[in-house]
Structures are given as structure tokens and as C-alpha cells.
Amino acid sequence: MIDWDDIRFFLAVSRGGSVRAAAKSLGVNHATVLRRIAQLEERLGALMFEKLPAGYRLTAAGEEVLELAKQMEASSLKLETRVLGRDQAVRGLLRVTLAPPLATHLLMPDFADFARLHPEIEMEILSSGELANLTNREADVAIRVVYDRKTLPLNLHGLKGPDLFGGVYISRDRLAAWRSGASDPVRWIVISVHGIPDWASEGEVRTTGVPFRIIDAVAQIAAVRQGLGITTLPCFIGDADPLLVRVPGTDLHMYGTLWLLTQGETRKTKRVRLFTEFVSRRLTEYAPLLAGLSVSRG
Numbered sequence: 001m002i003d004w005d006d007i008r009f010f011l012a013v014s015r016g017g018s019v020r021a022a023a024k025s026l027g028v029n030h031a032t033v034l035r036r037i038a039q040l041e042e043r044l045g046a047l048m049f050e051k052l053p054a055g056y057r058l059t060a061a062g063e064e065v066l067e068l069a070k071q072m073e074a075s076s077l078k079l080e081t082r083v084l085g086r087d088q089a090v091r092g093l094l095r096v097t098l099a100p101p102l103a104t105h106l107l108m109p110d111f112a113d114f115a116r117l118h119p120e121i122e123m124e125i126l127s128s129g130e131l132a133n134l135t136n137r138e139a140d141v142a143i144r145v146v147y148d149r150k151t152l153p154l155n156l157h158g159l160k161g162p163d164l165f166g167g168v169y170i171s172r173d174r175l176a177a178w179r180s181g182a183s184d185p186v187r188w189i190v191i192s193v194h195g196i197p198d199w200a201s202e203g204e205v206r207t208t209g210v211p212f213r214i215i216d217a218v219a220q221i222a223a224v225r226q227g228l229g230i231t232t233l234p235c236f237i238g239d240a241d242p243l244l245v246r247v248p249g250t251d252l253h254m255y256g257t258l259w260l261l262t263q264g265e266t267r268k269t270k271r272v273r274l275f276t277e278f279v280s281r282r283l284t285e286y287a288p289l290l291a292g293l294s295v296s297r298g
Contacts, residue, residue: 003039003040003043004072004076005036006036006037006039006040006043007040007069007072007073008026008073009022009026009032009033009036009037009040010036010037010040010048010062010065010066010069011066011069011070011073012025012026012033013033013037013048013049013056014049014056014058014062014066014069017054017055017056018055018056019033019034019037019056037049044061044065046059046061047059047061047062048061048062048065049062077264090118090120090121090270090271090274091118091120091121091122091271092120092121092122092269092271093121093122093124093140094121094122094123094124094140094141094271094272094275095123095124095126095138095139095140095141096111096123096124096125096126096139096140096141096142096143096275097126097127097128097138097139097141097142097143098125098126098127098142098143098144099127099144099145100127100128100216100217100218101217101234101237102127102143102145103125103127104127104218105234105236105237105240106236106286107143107279107282110278110279110282111123111125113278114274114275114278114279117278118271118274121271121275126138126139140262140266140269140272141260141261141262141272141275141276142156142259142260142261142262143258143259143260143261143279144258144259144261145164145255145256145257145258145259146256146257146258146259147255147256147257149257149259155263155264156261156262156263157261157262157263157264158259158260158261159259159260159261159262159276159280160257160258160259161257161258161259161260161280161283161284162257162258162283162284162286162287162290162291163254163256163257163258163287163290163291164234164235164236164254164255164256164257164258164290164291165234165235165252165253165254165255165290165291165292166232166233166234166235166238166252166253166254166255166292167232167233167235167238167239167246167247167250167252167253167292168203168230168231168232168246168247168250169224169230169231169232169233169238169241169244169245169246169247170186170205170224170229170230170244170245170246170247171224171225171226171227171243171244171245172243172244172245173227173243174186174227174228174229175205175245175247175248177227178205185207185208185210185229186205186206186207186208186229186230187207187208187210187211187212187228187229187230188207188208188211188212188229188230188231189211189212189213189214189220189223189224189228189229189230189231190211190212190213190214190231191213191214191215191216191217191220192213192214192215196211202249202250202251203230203247203248203249203250204247204248204249205230205247205248205249207229207230212228212229220233221233221237221241224244225241225243225244230247232253234255234290235252235289235290235291235292235294236286236289236290239289239292239294240289252291252292258283258290260276260279260280260283262276
């Protein structure tokens with residue numbers, strides 16, 4: 001009997017066009033892919049690929065296997081999602097992926113409330129810069145900031161939330177020092193290689209041409225609190241921080257719209273439905289904060 005895992009490796013090579021691409025997509029090493037393909041070829045008694053300078057190309061036998069492999073994959077996913085869709089128990093694992101600032105500065109109290117309401121649900125919060133793949137069931141729910149809905153895969157089910165805006169912030173003490181004529185330069189604080197936006201020069205505070213670079217949002221917030229300069233932050237972070245104030249003369253800018261995303265039959269499980277409905281209500285309550293309307297600009 002053909003091993004389904006061998007078929008997975010076969011599909012990865014056929015789609016990626018190389019062993020290296022297949023290994024990367026599957027999260028395994030190069031040798032594992034080669035071993036699996038050799039195992040499949042031995043069982044079927046035929047070569048699946050021709051190795052060319054440009055990559056791997058399917059043989060005639062491989063082309064025949066490809067159509068059947070796609071059918072096997074579709075049947076496997078259909079079976080799995082149907083079983084998940086019938087899972088109506090308010091218990092089990094619930095994996096949620098979102099950007100770290102949304103988890104740390106906005107939604108963690110709500111996640112805690114949901115966990116207290118449903119103590120039998122095991123929550124796993126995947127807050128990192130990497131986007132988990134819902135189609136491959138790396139997560140059950142994704143909370144994402146989306147600028148254009150058309151960029152989302154068509155197989156995802158989306159529940160639209162409020163718009164998210166950002167502003168330009170400086171520490172209150174640094175602004176006061178600048179107004180009093182302090183000579184220390186005010187720098188732009190930017191994440192990694194991100195450049196300084198064109199609209200950055202519109203505010204009243206003049207900055208030097210030398211940026212202060214950091215690699216993540218935690219360091220970014222710490223840097224602006226320390227008075228190193230000015231930076232852009234989501235309004236739900238900047239407006240809520242008593243040490244920070246918006247730079248006078250600057251306008252808000254839209255990051256995008258928050259979406260709650262689920263996939264296929266997974267969204268029909270009771271724990272997923274309860275969670276998305278719960279978080280959707282909380283996000284609606286946060287709409288003014290997310291839009292930068294919850295505090296005065298003073």
C-alpha cells in the first residue's frame with residue numbers, strides 16, 4: 001500500500017520544482033525528501049522525476065501519478081475538515097495566530113476572559129511575525145490586519161472587524177525638552193530596514209537624518225519611551241501609553257482592517273464559533289481606540 005506521507009512529498013516536489021523547495025515547504029531536510037521520493041518510486045516501479053539543470057520535471061509516469069495524488073490530497077483534507085466540523089464540544093485545542101502587538105497590547109485580557117468562560121478549551125496563542133497557514137491547519141483562527149481584502153485567499157472565511165489606524169508618537173518629556181530648546185537630536189526610530197515614510201516630515205518636530213534602528217515592536221516602544229526620538233505606532237498602543245503623546249502637526253494613517261479568519265469546516269466547530277463571536281464583539285467595543293478617537297490630541 002502506498003504511504004500517504006510519500007504522496008505528500010511527491011506533491012511538494014512537483015509544486016516546488018526542486019527538492020530544496022519541497023524540503024522548505026515541509027519543514028524537513030533535503031535528504032528526507034530524496035528518501036521519500038525514492039521510496040515511492042520503488043513501490044511504484046517507475047521514476048517520478050527527471051533531474052534537469054533547472055530543477056525537477058515530472059516523467060510521464062509522474063504526470064499520471066500527479067492527478068491521483070491531488071485526488072488523494074483533496075479526499076484527505078475533506079475527511080479531516082468534515083470530522084472537525086462535527087466537533088461541537090466546548091473543549092479541545094484552539095490555536096489562534098496574530099501579530100505580537102495585538103496580543104500583548106490589546107487582546108490578551110480578552111483571551112483571558114474567554115479562557116475563564118470556557119475552562120475546558122486549551123488555548124494556544126501563536127503571536128509571532130510569521131503568518132500561520134490556516135489551510136494547512138497550523139492555526140484555527142487568524143486575526144490579521146488586511147489592507148486589501150482581495151489579497152486574502154478565497155478559501156478563507158472572513159469576519160470583518162474595525163479599521164486600524166496609527167499615529168506618530170514621542171515621549172512627553174522629550175517633546176517638552178524639544179519645545180524648551182534642548183540640543184539633543186530627535187531621531188526617527190524605525191524597525192529593521194523599514195525606511196522613513198514621506199509624510200514623516202510633516203510634523204512640527206524636526207528630526208536628524210540618522211535613524212535609530214531596532215528589530216521588533218517591544219524595542220521600538222522602549223526606545224521612544226526613553227526619549228530617543230519619534231516613531232509610528234498603532235493608536236491602541238500609543239494613545240494608551242501615559243508616557244507618550246502624538247507629535248503635534250501629524251495626522252493619523254490607516255494600517256488596514258482587522259479580520260477574523262477561519263477556514264473550511266473548521267469554522268463550524270463550536271469552540272471556533274464561540275471564540276470568533278466573542279472576539280468580534282470585543283473588537284467592536286475597541287473601534288474608537290483602534291481608530292485613534294479615544295483620546296484628545298493634546
